[in-house]
Amino acid sequence: MTAFTTTSENGIAIVTLDLPGEPVNKLDAGVVDEWEQLIERLRGDAAVRAIVVISGKPDNFIAGADIEAFTRLASQEEAEALSRRGQEAMQRVEQFPKPIVAAIHGPCLGAGYELALACHWRVATDSPKTQLGLPEVQLGILPGAGGCVRLPRLIGLRAALDIILAGKSERAQKALRLGMVDEVVPKSILRQVALAAADRLARDGIPKRRPPRRAVDALIEGTPVGRQLVYRMARRQVLAKTGGNYPAPLAALDVVRIALERGAPEGYRAEHERFGALAVTPVSRNLVQTFFATTALKKDDGVPAGTDVTPHRIRRLGVVGSGFMGAAIAGTAVLNAELEARLKDSELPRVGKGLKAAIGILDERLKRRRLTRSQHQRLAALLSGTADYSGFTRADLVIEAVFEDLAVKRRVLAEVEAEIRPEAIFATNTSTIPIRDIAAGARRPERVIGMHFFSPVERMPLLEVIPADRTDAGTIVSAVRFGRAMGKTVIVVHDHPGFWVNRILSPYLNEAGVLIEEGVPVELIDRAMTRWGFPVGPAALLDEIGLDVAQKASKVMHGAFGERLTPSTVVGRMLDDNRLGRKNARGFYVYHEGHKTGVDERVYRVLGVKPLEGFTPEAVQQRLVYLMLNEAALAFSEGVVRSARDGDIGALFGIGFPPFRGGPLRLMDDLGAQQVVETLERLHTAHGARFAPAPILQQMTERGERFYPD
Ligand code: T1G
Helix, strand or coil, X not given: CCCEEEEEECCEEEEEECCCCCCCCCECHHHHHHHHHHHHHHHHCCCCCEEEEEECCCCCCECCECHHHHCCCCCHHHHHHHHHHHHHHHHXXXXXXXXXXXXXXXXXXXXXXXXXXXXXXXXXXXXXXXXEECCHHHHCCCCCCCHHHHHHHHHCHHHHHHHHCCCCEEEHHHHHHHXXXXXXXXXXXXXXXXXXXXXXXXXXXXXXXXXXXXXHHHHHHCCHHHHXXXXXXXXXXXXXXXXXXXXXXXXXXXXXXXXXXXXXXXXHHHHHHHHHHHHCCHHXXXXXHHHHHHHHHCCCCCCCCCCCCCCCCCCEEEEECCCHHHHHHHHHHHHHHCCEEEEECCCHHHHHHHHHHHHHHHHHHHHCCCCCHHHHHHHHCCEEEECCCCCHHHCCEEEECCCCCHHHHHHHHHHHHHHCCCCCEEEECCCCCCHHHHHCCCCCHXXXXXXXXXXXXXXXXXXXXXXXXXXXXXXXXXXXXXXXXXXXXXXXXXCCCCCCHHHHHHHHHHHHHHHHHCCCCHHHHHHHHHHHCCCCCHHHHHHHHCHHHHHHHHHHHHXXXXXXXXXXXXXXXXXXXXCCEHHHCECCEEEECCEEEEECCHHHHHHCXXXXXXXXXXXXXXXXXXXHHHHHHHHHHCCCECCHHHHHHHHHHHHCCCHHHCCHHXXXXXXXXXXXXXXXXXXXXXXXXXXXCCHHHHHHHHHCCCCCCC
C-alpha cells in the first residue's frame, strides 16, 4: 500500500497523499510509518531544499486520524501510545531541517490540521469545501498529536480555546484572520503558491510568527493573571454548556493550560495521558458510534440495498402553507439545496409573511458571513409566492405544511394532484396523522409520502421520511435524497401514529404533566432533565413546541395507544388559560421580549396544584427517562424504525437525547435489559400500568439479547 507519491520541481519535493480505495485521507499507523520513512529519505537527499505536502484527493486534504482505529483500542495505555506516536511524528515535522509547506484544499481536520500546524507554512484554498479545525471533543477525545500545544502558540489562547473546546472548524478566510493559515488562494493556483512559499522559505528561512491578536488579548494572555482569568471563564462556559457530562473539553482546557504555563514537554505529556484516558470512555465510544451512524446515513437511500428504483430528481419545490413550518422549509431548501421554491397560501398577505420569514433564514446567514451578498441575492431570487397554484405544474415535489387536520390535508392533496405532473411527489409534513389516512383518496398514492421536519427547520438536523403502504421505492429514495440535499440527517420510519420521535417523546411529556399534577415544581423537573443531558426540560420544550400542537399530538397518540398514553390534564388546563407557550409568550415560563425568564408561578394557580418539597431530581429523571426507554423498546419491536442506529440517531437529532448516552436503545444495551425491566417493574408498582415493561425487554432479558447485536 503506497499512500504517498513524490515528484520534484526546482529542488522542491512535492509529496502527494492519496489513500488508495478511500474516499478521504486519514492517518493511521501504516500511513504515519510510510510518511516517516519518506521524509527521512528526503532529509538525506541533498537535491531537496524543501517539501510541499498536498492531497491527491479531489476535495479532501486529511480528515484526521483514522477514527475506526479508536473502536479497536483495548486499553488506555494503547490509546496513550497512539497519541504519543502522533506527537512524535509531528515533532519530527516541526524540527525538520528543510521547510515543509502544507497545501490545503478540502477538510483539514484533527490530526490532518495537527500535521499542518507542525509544518512551517500553510496555504489553503478559498473553496467552501476547505475547512480547518480540531473537532476531537465531538468524539469525546482531545487533539492528541500536538494540537493542544501548537494551536494556542500560533493563534493565541482564547482563539485556540474557542476552536478546541467546541470542536470547531473554520472556513479559509476566517482561518486566515485567526492566523491558522498563512495564505488563502483559489484552488487553481494552490500548488504554484505552495511551491513559491517553499522556495522562499528555503531561501530566506522560516519567518518568526506572533499570534495576530488585538492589544487587549495580548495584555490578558500575556500575563499569568490574565491567563488564569481566561482559564476560569472557559471552564465556566464549558460547564454551562455541557452540564459536566462531557469530560473532553475540560481535559483539553487543562492540557492547554499546562502547555502554556509549564512548557511544551509537560504539555505533550498531559496531552497523551488525557487522550488515553478519554479515548476508552463510554462517552467517547458513544460519540464515535454517532459519527459512524451519521456518515452511514449519508449514503443510505432508505430502501433495501439493490432495490431497483428510478429516483425523481427534485429541481423545483412547491410548499403549501406559508406558516412557521412552511416558510422555514422553503427557506432551508433554497439555502442548502439551492433550488427554486414556490410558497402558496390562501391569501397574499400570508404569502408575503411567509416569504419574509423564508428570506429571513438567508438574512441570518448573511449576517454571520456564511453567505456573501451576491450569494444571498442569487438564493433569494429562487423564492416566490402565490395565492393560487400557478407555477405548481413545474414542481417536482410539493410539501404541505398546513393545519394539522386530516380533512384539510386531504383537500390540499387533491388540489395539488390536480396541478402537478404524474411523476411529481406530494409530501405531507404532518407530525402525527398516519400518512395512509392522508393518502387514502389520492389519485397517485405511490407518489405520496410523509416528510416530518422538526422546528426550527433551519436548525433541527433530523428529517423523518414516512412511506405509506402504497408509496413506491422511487418516491422514498427521492424524498430521502432531497432531505439530505436540505442538509438533514434522514431516517425512514414506518407509518405508525407519532412515527418514531413523537412516539417516544409523548409518554415523556405526559409524565412531566403527571409530575406537575403531583406537585413537583416545574423548575425541578426541567433542571433534573437538563442535568441528565437534554438541552431543555420537558416544560420548556412544551412551551417551544406550543401547547396547542402538543395537545393535538397527545390526542392522536391517546387515540392510537389507549390508556398507556393518557395525556395529563396539565396541557388542557394551560390552554384553557390561553397559555400556548412561547408563541403567545404565555406558558410554563415568563417570556420577556422573546426571552425566556423564570417559571411563571401563576401556572400553579391555573393548574390548581401546590408545588411541594421532597422530590429528588433522580426520581424525576427515572420516571421520565424509563417511560421514554420503554416506549422506544415497544416502537422498536413494532418495526417503527429499520435499525437501532436509526432509532438512536432519531432521538439524538430529533429531541436532543443526550449524545454522550448514545441514544435510548444504546443506553438500554448499556444498562442491560434486565436492569431496565426491574426498574420499570418497580415504577409500575409505585406509579401504575403505564410503566409495564415492554414484552421485547422481557424477551431480551431471557435471551440475553441487545438492540445492537454486534
Ligand atoms: N476516520 C475514519 N473514517 C473517516 C474519517 C476519519 N477521520 N473521516 C471520514 N471518514 C469516512 C467516513 O466514515 C465515510 O466512510 C467516508 O470517510 C466519507 O465521509 C490525534 C485522534 C471529513 C468532513 O473528526 O467530519 O484526528 O461511510 O461521508 O460528508 O488529534 O467525514 O464511506 O465508509 O462524512 O464529505 C478528527 C471526521 C479525527 C473528522 C467529510 N477528524 N470526518 O465529510 O464525507 S480524531 C474528524 C468528517 C483525530 C488526533 C485525533 C467528515 C469530512 P464510508 P463522509 P463528507
